[in-house]
Amino acid sequence: MKLPISILTPIILTLFISTPTQAQAPAPAFLPPSPAPAPAPHYVNLTDLLSVAGPFSIFLNYVVQTKIIDTFQNQANNTDQGLTLFVPKNSAFTSLKQTTFSNLTDDQLKSLLLYHGFPKYYSLAEFKNLSALNPVSTFAGGEYTVNLTYDMGTVRVASKWSNPNITSSVYSTRPVAVYEVNKVLLPMQLFSADPPLAPAPAPAPESKPSDLAPKLSPSGSSPKSIDSANSAHVISTSYMLLWVLLGAIMFML
DSSP: OOOOHHHHHHHHHHHHHHSOOOOOOOOOOOOOOOOOOOOOOOOOOHHHHHHHSTTOHHHHHHHHHTTHHHHHHHHHHSSSSOEEEEEEOHHHHHTBOTHHHHTSOHHHHHHHHHTTEESSOOOGGGHHHHGGGOSEEOTTOTTOEEEEEEETTEEEEEOSSOOOBEEEEEEEETTEEEEEESSOOOOTTTOSSOOOBOOOOOOOOOOOOOTTSOOOOTTSOOHHHHHHHHHHHHHHHHHHHHHHHHHHHHHHO
């Protein structure tokens, strides 16, 4: 007995649907966690840093007045290269004659200040390899270069008219490094001759003995003490003569 196709079709579909499928859905692929984003570089306020360190007030006043501080600040915190600064102490400026910088134009003064920085971060340890690349360009660009020397940890930054050494690491955390130097960098592009030093302070006047001080005699005693002793001797002798005279009068009576 043959069943019509119209009857077999629903039966086959029912069996197919009711039969459990043996195949299982593939397990989702394992994805490793995405790495955490790198922390943003620490923001360094150069004005605040130079205000509390040093003393660097003279250098700070120059870079603020010329707005070079904005150039340094932007390089420090808005670039991948970072910044390295060589900041002279106040005593480095005061050791030079006052007219050393007053004769510079505004652009020359800006070049002098930019000459005290590298447009890249360098730790102290990196100066050893950097010294092999002399001369090294500064932030002032062009021919404004310095020569570095590294000798057993002592770093010198040589310009034409000065050869200061790094005396202290004020701040050194990527991307900003600030180093204290004991002299002002003086490039030959701005100074055709060695700038004169400030005159040495006048020596303190020698203290002279007061005219009122008693003068000592050769024996070590003052004249006043000798006069007092002589007076006492005269008085004592007078009393003795007076007693002798009174004794003679009494005897005659």
